[in-house]
Amino acid sequence: MKKQVSLATEYTKGLWDQNPVFKQVLGMCPALAVTVSAMNGIAMALATTFVLTFSSLIISLIRKLIPTQVRIASYIVIIATFVTIVDLVMRAQFPELSKALGPYIPLIVVNCLILGRQEAFSSKNTPVRAVLDALGMGTGFMVALASLGGIREILGSRTLLGVQVLPDAFDPWLVMILPAGAFLTLGLMMGGLNQMVLRKKTREERELAARHLQKPKMSLEHGQEA
Amino acid sequence: MELILIFISAAIVNNFVLAYFLGICPFIGVSNKLSSAFPMGLATTFVMVLTAIVTWLIYHLILVPYHVEYLQYVSFILVVASLVQFVEMFIKKVSQPLYRALGIFLPLITTNCAILGLALFMVLKDYTFVQGIFYGVGAGAGFTLAISLMAGIREELELANVPRAFQGAPITLIVAGLIALAFMGFAGMISV
Numbered sequence: 031m032k033k034q035v036s037l038a039t040e041y042t043k044g045l046w047d048q049n050p051v052f053k054q055v056l057g058m059c060p061a062l063a064v065t066v067s068a069m070n071g072i073a074m075a076l077a078t079t080f081v082l083t084f085s086s087l088i089i090s091l092i093r094k095l096i097p098t099q100v101r102i103a104s105y106i107v108i109i110a111t112f113v114t115i116v117d118l119v120m121r122a123q124f125p126e127l128s129k130a131l132g133p134y135i136p137l138i139v140v141n142c143l144i145l146g147r148q149e150a151f152s153s154k155n156t157p158v159r160a161v162l163d164a165l166g167m168g169t170g171f172m173v174a175l176a177s178l179g180g181i182r183e184i185l186g187s188r189t190l191l192g193v194q195v196l197p198d199a200f201d202p203w204l205v206m207i208l209p210a211g212a213f214l215t216l217g218l219m220m221g222g223l224n225q226m227v228l229r230k231k232t233r234e235e236r237e238l239a240a241r242h243l244q245k246p247k248m249s250l251e252h253g254q255e256a
Numbered sequence: 257m258e259l260i261l262i263f264i265s266a267a268i269v270n271n272f273v274l275a276y277f278l279g280i281c282p283f284i285g286v287s288n289k290l291s292s293a294f295p296m297g298l299a300t301t302f303v304m305v306l307t308a309i310v311t312w313l314i315y316h317l318i319l320v321p322y323h324v325e326y327l328q329y330v331s332f333i334l335v336v337a338s339l340v341q342f343v344e345m346f347i348k349k350v351s352q353p354l355y356r357a358l359g360i361f362l363p364l365i366t367t368n369c370a371i372l373g374l375a376l377f378m379v380l381k382d383y384t385f386v387q388g389i390f391y392g393v394g395a396g397a398g399f400t401l402a403i404s405l406m407a408g409i410r411e412e413l414e415l416a417n418v419p420r421a422f423q424g425a426p427i428t429l430i431v432a433g434l435i436a437l438a439f440m441g442f443a444g445m446i447s448v
Contacts, residue, residue: 056281107330140366171298213433221421
């Protein structure tokens with residue numbers, strides 16, 4: 031069944047249908063910890079995407095060489111190697127960003143999103159598909175982190191990407207940049223998104239039911255789609 | 257006295273889950289029931305203390321003398337993974353009841369960021385060996401406290417009428433946010 035999925039879908043599924051943060055609830059630690067500002071969220075997501083893409087590529091290239099018993103250990107070593115590369119490059123090129131993200135860059139090693147994709151996807155698919163999947167998941171991760179960071183930054187410090195967007199008269203909601211704000215914002219965002227999906231689903235179901243009543247013949251086709 | 261402060265700081269004021277967002281996956285995943293959350297906390301604490309001991313020794317006796325500190329992520333994660341494996345085998349051999357209680361949680365602990373986070377924070381804060389052990393115990397106690405609190409609340413939540421869209425992860429996150437707000441009351445009490 032996997033083979034029938036088009037290459038484009040391998041990329042786009044990570045954006046929404048299987049969005050790592052909102053749908054799969056993976057990679058929560060960095061998603062909550064670094065999203066004090068949109069910039070931090072984007073930087074974190076870029077670093078994660080880099081690690082995810084390259085480890086997916088390598089693992090899917092050598093997937094037939096890795097013995098099943100030690101696969102997790104092998105994945106972890108490969109991931110840790112790329113994380114070390116990212117950490118050293120960031121420390122050299124973007125010292126401020128590296129300081130802001132602190133220990134959360136090395137903690138990419140244990141981001142369940144990355145290990146999860148290797149176990150569920152790269153170890154079973156061709157390199158091209160694995161890379162597309164990784165890029166899609168990375169982009170989805172970035173969408174989640176940037177929006178979460180954006181909301182927290184606007185309400186918590188009146189700025190977006192460092193530019194002031196709310197007037198001085200607006201009292202910044204201090205709670206947003208504190209840990210509690212991260213949990214609350216993400217919880218509300220996830221709930222809101224679920225609500226949207228639910229509403230869409232009920233509307234579709236209603237339309238489907240209406241069409242069934244008109245043309246009983248169509249019912250088989252729609253049944254398969256659903 | 258300083259050791260007690262480190263313990264309290266790691267357990268309550270700078271709680272790993274609620275202030276540093278470490279170990280969120282088990283915090284959300286295994287907090288359905290108190291009867292599984294508490295053993296999970298204990299297993300994590302156990303591994304944390306061992307990790308603190310072993311990674312301190314490796315960092316200060318191998319990595320620093322040979323100037324290969326950049327290998328810390330690779331070596332720490334390998335230590336954690338093999339330690340978890342070892343603990344699992346050891347418990348299985350020594351105590352069957354304990355294995356049945358903790359066994360299923362042990363593999364999950366490898367990817368618990370709180371464990372690796374503990375090792376990294378210990379290096380960052382430059383703790384001595386004994387301080388590191390207390391830090392590990394404190395962090396583990398904090399994790400156990402947070403996950404047990406969460407499980408207790410979620411057991412009650414089962415009876416509550418939560419909107420359909422908020423069931424599962426969203427409401428858990430919001431509850432975590434409220435617990436984090438409560439824990440903010442401890443902020444500034446101790447600064448270590």
